[in-house]
Amino acid sequence: MALVPMTAFLEDAKKNKYAVGQFNLNNLEFTQAITEAAIEEKSPVIFGVSEGAMRYMGLDNVVAISEAAAKRAGVPIALHLDHGSSFDVVMKCIRAGFSSVMFDGSHYPLEENIRLTKQVVAAAHAVGVSVEGELGTIGGVEDDLDVAEEDAALAKPAEAIRFWEETKVDYMAIAVGTAHGMYKGEPKIHFDIIEEVARNIGAPIVLHGGSGVPDEAIVKSIQVGVGKINVNTESQVACTEVIRRVLEQKPNEIDPRKYLGPARDAIKEVVKGKMRLFGSSNRV
Numbered sequence: 001m002a003l004v005p006m007t008a009f010l011e012d013a014k015k016n017k018y019a020v021g022q023f024n025l026n027n028l029e030f031t032q033a034i035t036e037a038a039i040e041e042k043s044p045v046i047f048g049v050s051e052g053a054m055r056y057m058g059l060d061n062v063v064a065i066s067e068a069a070a071k072r073a074g075v076p077i078a079l080h081l082d083h084g085s086s087f088d089v090v091m092k093c094i095r096a097g098f099s100s101v102m103f104d105g106s107h108y109p110l111e112e113n114i115r116l117t118k119q120v121v122a123a124a125h126a127v128g129v130s131v132e133g134e135l136g137t138i139g140g141v142e143d144d145l146d147v148a149e150e151d152a153a154l155a156k157p158a159e160a161i162r163f164w165e166e167t168k169v170d171y172m173a174i175a176v177g178t179a180h181g182m183y184k185g186e187p188k189i190h191f192d193i194i195e196e197v198a199r200n201i202g203a204p205i206v207l208h209g210g211s212g213v214p215d216e217a218i219v220k221s222i223q224v225g226v227g228k229i230n231v232n233t234e235s236q237v238a239c240t241e242v243i244r245r246v247l248e249q250k251p252n253e254i255d256p257r258k259y260l261g262p263a264r265d266a267i268k269e270v271v272k273g274k275m276r277l278f279g280s281s282n283r284v
Contacts, residue, residue, distance in 0.1 A: 019278040
């Protein structure tokens with residue numbers, strides 16, 4: 001199966017009240033783990049790729065590996081640019097073969113964010129690529145993003161509704177109290193914002209910073225309108241813990257397959273657990 005835009009599973013997710021997970025690619029093992037999880041769970045999935053990951057893996061490698069995974073998997077897989085910083089970066093990814101892109105204009109004033117996002121939507125939709133937009137500022141640290149807690153800003157429902165009405169993005173990320181990275185305490189998610197925005201727009205809400213959010217909060221967020229949830233840090237933690245454990249037990253081990261293989265298995269289990277929690281298992 002070829003890579004698909006995120007709109008390929010939008011209607012089914014809305015109809016059956018589940019969310020599709022975005023799991024970030026960091027290297028080959030992450031790609032393999034996420035793909036295997038999707039196959040075993042019979043779940044659609046989104047490969048998230050940050051600009052940092054593109055620099056690390058190489059853009060052409062990212063696309064080639066993702067296309068090979070999608071061809072083998074037999075389940076819908078979208079290759080999605082995560083937090084695209086500019087129109088040029090977005091277009092570079094579209095030309096390379098990404099099936100979905102996010103333009104993150106959340107750091108711009110509302111009018112400028114709308115103007116720039118509309119440009120991205122026009123270009124992407126012309127070639128069948130889905131678009132995610134963002135409003136409000138999500139705190140935490142992830143790759144090139146580093147937003148202090150005091151600088152995070154919740155999305156205002158009226159502005160979010162206007163943003164969607166003028167841009168017609170396919171998925172809408174709004175800041176509702178989650179953050180990138182793991183939480184020191186329990187996140188306070190503003191379900192009222194999710195519900196009000198979701199009720200008034202034609203796009204699913206995206207929950208960034210899904211790692212470490214309590215299960216009951218995830219379930220409630222889906223019930224009130226979230227249709228896409230991003231997870232990266234939990235996969236990275238599981239991967240790294242296994243590598244540390246293997247090398248502590250076998251300090252003379254030099255074969256990377258001997259520690260990356262078990263790490264890949266750990267990532268897969270995290271992803272499978274999230275797919276079940278999100279309700280996307282057995283949907284294809």
